[in-house]
Amino acid sequence: MNLKRSSALIGVLAATGALTLSACGSDNNSSSGSTSAMNIACGGKSALKSSGSTAQKNAMDRFIAAYEANCSNAKLDYTASGSGAGVNEFLGKQTDFAGSDSALDPKKGEPDKAAARCGSPAWNLPAVFGPIAVVYNLPGITDLVLDPPTMAKIFDGEITTWNDPAIKALNAADADKLPSDKIGVIFRSDESGTTDNFQQYLTSAAGWTKGAGKVFNGGVGEGAKGSDGTSGAIAQQKYSITYTEWSFAKAQNLSIAQVLTSATSNDPKPVALTPETAAKSIDSVKVKGQGNDLVLDNTSMYKPTVGGAYPIMLATYEIVCSKYSDSDTATAVKAFLTSAVGNGQNGLADAGYVPLPDAFKTKLTTAISAIN
Secondary structure: OOEEEOHHHHHHHHHHHHHHHOOOOOOOOOOOOOOOOOOOOOOOOOEEEEEOOOOOOOHHOOOOHHHHHHHHOOOEEEOOOOOHHHHHHHHHOOEEEEOOOOOHHHOOOOOHHHHHHHOOOOEEEEEEEEEEEEEHHHHHOOEEEEEEHHHHHHHOOOOEEOOHHHHHHHHHHHHOOOOOOOEEEEEEEEOHHHHHHHHHHHHHHHHOOOOOOOOOOOOOOEEEEEEHHHHHHHHOOOOOEEEEEHHHHHOOEEEOOOOOHHHOOOOOOOOOOOOHHHHHHHOOEEEOOOOOOOOOEOOHHHHHOOOOOOOOOEEEEEEOOOOOOOOHHHHHHHHHHHHHHHHHOOOOHHHHOOOHHHHHHHHHHHHHHOOO
């Protein structure tokens, strides 16, 4: 293995990051300065392949830039095809690891299929946290407030107009400005971990009865493919609403709803989405997976017990084999993940993500080191 120690790579990372981000089109987000290269154990397979979550696309740009700076001649090809496609391609041995906004689903037999594919258990490793923003295009309204029950009724078609009494009650200062126009619900048409997380949130916090999963079950609205598709549709369509990753909402300068959570019921104060309110939610998240399989208990974020915590959060997982059939792939995957949780975290806040808390870095580093 080659241990990289060249400080000259500082400029390489800055240049690589700039080129990568400028190629992202509507997904482009600025980075906050250059990042020093890390001393990590490089080597193994020279070209890794991965696919999956569009939610982690902008984070992946930074991870790849860090990896390629840390390890000369190393490459990673990541296709943002959606979490469902990413898991399927990993299970089919088309990729070396998958990106997903949801952990492998036991109800679908995915952990067993992954174990068969790997010849060992697969691990779900949360590499970065990203809030899900409820974004809207409502002329004249810049501070829309929604609570979980009202959100659920909008996305299942029970509430159909913007001047519905439930919305007016939550937005008393702007009640007279709310129009009678029909609410245009936009949802992800492809299988998506973002959809799964959003529906899990509605189920946990709002009593949503449509079920969760990577397919939108609301039964109303129009579909758009990918996070870039839903965000682009909102930007173009007045009186519309959708759910999307904060990174895409920031890239499109979309209006984001404030959320009234159960934790603030005694002193109702809507929670705006900020790095601070998102970090507050992450501070209390619990791990329900065993050992190095770091599956999170999302309900601990969906129903915060402290005020000022933004509740609609997703964790982006990298789904990997705990033991690969060849050492070259294992070495390269470990080098990439070490870069991702190291200098790859720099600039994530500017892109609409929440960098890993220190406690999670420790847990992830332990898991990454155990891959063989």
